[in-house]
Amino acid sequence: xxxxxxAALLAAILLAAAPASAADIGxxxxxxxxxxxxxxxxxxxxxPGLVIQNADVLMTGPGGRIAVTFIxxxxxxxxxxxQVSLDTFTFNSTTHDGAFVSRVEKGSLAIISGQIAKKTPxxxxxxxxxxxxxxRGTRFVVEVAP
Amino acid sequence: MNAAGRLTALSLLLLTAACAGGDKVLLxxxxxxxxxxxxxxxxxxxxxxxxxxxxxxxxRLGGASVEARAVDPGAVQDRYGSLIDTLPAPPAxxxxxxxxxxxxxxxxxxxxxxxxxxxxxxRPGAEVQVTGHTDRVGHQAANDAxxxxxxxxxxxxxxxxxxxxxxLVTAGRGEREPLVPTADGVREPRNRRVAITVR
Numbered sequence: 001x002x003x004x005x006x007a008a009l010l011a012a013i014l015l016a017a018a019p020a021s022a023a024d025i026g027x028x029x030x031x032x033x034x035x036x037x038x039x040x041x042x043x044x045x046x047x048p049g050l051v052i053q054n055a056d057v058l059m060t061g062p063g064g065r066i067a068v069t070f071i072x073x074x075x076x077x078x079x080x081x082x083q084v085s086l087d088t089f090t091f092n093s094t095t096h097d098g099a100f101v102s103r104v105e106k107g108s109l110a111i112i113s114g115q116i117a118k119k120t121p122x123x124x125x126x127x128x129x130x131x132x133x134x135x136r137g138t139r140f141v142v143e144v145a146p
Numbered sequence: 147m148n149a150a151g152r153l154t155a156l157s158l159l160l161l162t163a164a165c166a167g168g169d170k171v172l173l174x175x176x177x178x179x180x181x182x183x184x185x186x187x188x189x190x191x192x193x194x195x196x197x198x199x200x201x202x203x204x205x206r207l208g209g210a211s212v213e214a215r216a217v218d219p220g221a222v223q224d225r226y227g228s229l230i231d232t233l234p235a236p237p238a239x240x241x242x243x244x245x246x247x248x249x250x251x252x253x254x255x256x257x258x259x260x261x262x263x264x265x266x267x268x269r270p271g272a273e274v275q276v277t278g279h280t281d282r283v284g285h286q287a288a289n290d291a292x293x294x295x296x297x298x299x300x301x302x303x304x305x306x307x308x309x310x311x312x313x314l315v316t317a318g319r320g321e322r323e324p325l326v327p328t329a330d331g332v333r334e335p336r337n338r339r340v341a342i343t344v345r
Contacts, residue, residue, distance in 0.1 A: 027345070029234035029271045048271030069234040069345045071275070071315070077232040093277070093317035094290065104169075110229045112177065112236075122186065128169035130208025131187060134194070138183025139174040141226050 025089040026052040026070035033080070034061030058084040060107065072098060074114035074124065082107020087127075091116055103127040108143045111135070169208055172217060172226070175201040177236065187212045238265050240342045241325075242300060246333065247283075247292075249299035263307055265344045273345050274309065276301045278318045281337040282330045286320055293318030300340045 028037070031046035038057035044050065046058075046066050058066050060082045067077045072091045078084050083105040091098035096119040102109075104126060113135045117124040122134035128144050176182050184199035187207065196212035198205055202222055203214040240262040242255040266272045278293035278300075297316040305311050324337040 027271050027273050029269075029345075030232055032232075050271070065228070065232050067232045067234050069237070069273075071345075073237050073343070073345070075234045075236075077229055077234075079229045079232075093275075093315075094319055095322070108226070108229055110174075110226065110233055112233060113183065122188070122192070125188070128207055130169050132190070132192075133171060133207075134186035134188045134192075136184045136186060136197075137181065138185060139176055139180070140185050140198075141172045141174060141229065142169070143172075144169045 023053045024051045024071070025054055025086070025091070026068050026074075028052065028066060029069050030065065030067035030077075032063075032065045034064035035059070035066040037066075052086065054086065054089050056086050058082070058086070070100070070114060072096070072100070072114035072116045074100065074116065075112040076102075077110040079108035079110075082109065084109055095119075098123060100124040101127065104142050104144050105129070106144050106146060108141065110139075110141050112139045113137050168206060170204055170206050171198065172204040172222065173198045173201055174222070174226075174230065234345070235269070237343045237345045238262075240265075240344070242340045242342070243335065244296060244338045244340070246281075246335065246338060249296050251300075251303075252335075259303070259307065262342050262344060263304075263309065266309065266313070269344060273313050273315070274304065275343040275345065276304070276314065276316045277341045277343065278316070279323055279325075279337060279339050279341065280321050281334040282321045282324065282328055282332055290318055290320035293320045296338075296340050300342065304342075 028046050028048055028050040035046040036059045037044045037046050037050060038059055052068055058078050060066055060078055060080055063080050065079060069075050085103040087103055088099055088101040096115045098116040100116045113124055117135045117137050121136045124135040126133040126142055128142060171185055173185055184197050186194045187196040189195045198214050202217050202219055204217045205212045205214045240258045242258055243252045244250060245252060266274060276297040278296035280289040280293050297318055301314050301316050326334050326336045328334050
């Protein structure tokens with residue numbers, strides 16, 4: 001029991017320090033051809049390991065592809081000529097409460113939902129120019145043709 | 147234009163409409179081992195307007211109503227095969243176990259360390275999340291802290307094994323996600339664990 005108390009105190013001290021990577025919401029796993037991440041007006045070339053942050057935009061040109069895994073285990077794959085805005089991402093790794101709203105402006109996006117959608121149906125949403133989709137734990141494709 | 151000609155023109159018109167731009171959603175079969183899911187089309191106020199819950203069905207969005215139609219699996223593969231194949235691999239999970247109330251690993255858990263380090267090497271752009279769990283002895287707040295302490299201990303162990311600290315994040319789930327469900331206050335070694343997710 002004493003060990004448990006000591007460990008709890010130790011952890012409380014560690015918890016007090018905010019994680020340096022609070023804004024990181026995922027990482028690029030695959031990128032081919034013309035693929036970039038738009039962040040605060042800057043275009044970053046996408047490559048495996050690039051950290052994805054809230055409000056980033058995934059962009060591909062003709063022949064480009066980009067795939068991302070998020071910290072709630074959600075996974076995205078965007079096809080050529082696509083633009084996907086990651087508008088909102090909040091996630092509590094202790095409770096799994098969160099919200100994840102993305103917007104497919106154009107192109108194609110394959111989605112596998114993660115812990116946010118598993119904990120709370122419709123907490124993960126995909127917007128298109130005409131619609132809002134609520135994700136209830138699944139794998140699907142959204143396409144927005146010009 | 148004769149009747150046959152009009153029919154052809156009408157068919158072409160329908161075909162054009164079917165191929166025209168716009169938004170659509172296609173539900174895929176779940177990954178092997180995953181539960182089947184569904185996608186809801188929501189109205190602006192968040193109410194459910196329609197639900198697509200049959201794999202390999204597709205619905206056009208933005209119209210007055212949402213009608214799902216079946217799509218041949220071969221056609222799904224033709225249209226979206228590359229898109230689906232580009233999806234990242236599912237995260238791999240490794241589990242390590244602890245002595246009661248401590249952050250000391252059980253000896254049996256050592257080999258799992260090597261397996262997970264090998265997995266990190268196989269994945270481009272890998273990241274590693276270390277998530278601590280407890281059994282249901284003690285209060286929830288204390289268990290939240292203990293679960294974080296276990297995760298932190300394993301994280302430093304992984305760094306000592308040569309893992310880049312920049313790839314590591316830690317989390318504690320306390321007693322919320324027992325491997326073996328028990329009543330509160332029950333000692334259960336299988337729930338005193340750390341799960342390491344390699345993404």
